[in-house]
Amino acid sequence: MDKVSAGYDQLMRFWLDTAPARGVVVRLEESLTQAMQHHDYPEAVVALLRQLAGAAALLASNLKQSAQVILQAQGTGDVPLLCVEATDALTFRLYASVREGAILTSDASLEAMVGPDGNGRFVLTIAPTEGQPYQGIVALSRKNEDGETINGSVAHLLEDYLSNSQQTDTRMWLRQDGDVMEAMLLERLPDSADDATPAWDAVVAQADQTFSEHFMPFPYSEWLQFTFAQHTVRVSPAQAVKFSCSCSMERVLNALKLVGEAELQPLIEDEGKIATRCEFCGKAYEVSAASFAELFRRNDALHPPGSQLLQ
Ligand SMILES: [Zn+2]
Structure with a gap:
């Protein structure tokens, strides 16, 4: 059976006709199982790789040319490297390096595992098949206005990075339930209306509420229309997301x-x-x-x- 019509491992892009926002939603399950079956990682590492895979799929769906999105967390901790690569064809692969004998608690943070000395970094690379790669780097932790150190989650790191680099508000949600990873990205679009900010805030609040309360039921088109009930939601056809390795x-x-x-x-x-x-x-x-x-x-x-x- 076609996995897209069966409802697994699919990605859908959407646009709100009556609010300055567009987004992407993705669910990974079978593809993650396949990607993980070649590895034997601790639970905390698996959880982070799942999040990176969800985020990478969202970002890959925005690629305008043949290219790869590579997300890496690098440091000197017990997990010196986490790496997920996703392509514009919505295939992905992943791996992590874990120090031998490392004991990781299942709720260890990204920074605690990768860069406990505070020098860990998160690297986002867009590598076109032809042409120069583009790379952005952010620290795994940052300080808030009060000077307190905040450990970045994958979603927060990417939200911050994308909002700054694209000069537009971006929100990302990542959630796991058992073997299922669900992820959503919302991007604010330019809008000349004076009251655009309340409209964007309302859209984010709606997404926040349903994403944290409900498991997203299929088909996504109905769920999105239900979530953003005050708006007209246009959707792209669902696309399959697959594990695939390009080694040769x-x-x-x-x-x-x-x-x-x-x-x-x-x-x-x-x-x-x-x-x-x-x-x-x-x-x-x-x-x-x-x-x-x-x-x-x-x-x-x-x-x-x-x-x-x-x-
Ligand atoms: Zn391979």
């Missing part, structure tokens, strides 16, 4: 090229091959001594050693 032997070989022949040669001499595993999906790759030699011969053909000296 070609990418493995490219990565080995970057590491370099000198660094890898001892491994080939010891093992007779290079065995590696995709961090996202666990797929095993093996590069034989012959393929290894071929890889660097090809490289040499393009850039013969000493070629610059000969010129």
Whole structure:
């Protein structure tokens, strides 16, 4: 059965015709189960990866070209890296690095796990298939007006970041229930009306209330119309969201090229091959001594050693 019509793992964009707002809503379940089955992470790490996946899917739906959204939390804590990548085709993959022997409580905050020294950072990258990537970086914690440190949740970090970088109010809700992740993004649109702020505030309050009280029933179109009852809601067709890993032997070989022949040669001499595993999906790759030699011969053909000296 088609998963979209069955109601699972779908994303829908919407517009309020009579208020300055547009949004996206997404539900992930089966795709998250598939993405997680290659990993064995502590509960607190799984919870954060789910949130990042929900957020990444929302952001990926706004991509205007072939590109990836990469969300990373980086630091020196027990979880030095959390990473989710989502594409404009609404596929995603995820992984985390967790220090061996780390003991994480199930309610540990993002900052406590990733950057307990206060130096953790949250990195948002938009990487077009062609062209230069764009990157934004924010601290995992911030200070409020009273100088108190506030630990950022994934939703708050992104709300702050998007509101500042796009110069427009943005709200994000992320919630989990069992294996289900639900997420919603609301963006304020420019409006010349003097009373636009109360209209936006009212829309946010409506979203806040229903999102925190109800599990969103399908179809989303009806739920959205129910939530924003005073407005006319237009929706896009539901789109499926899927787990998919883009790893390939070609990418493995490219990565080995970057590491370099000198660094890898001892491994080939010891093992007779290079065995590696995709961090996202666990797929095993093996590069034989012959393929290894071929890889660097090809490289040499393009850039013969000493070629610059000969010129
Ligand atoms: Zn993979």
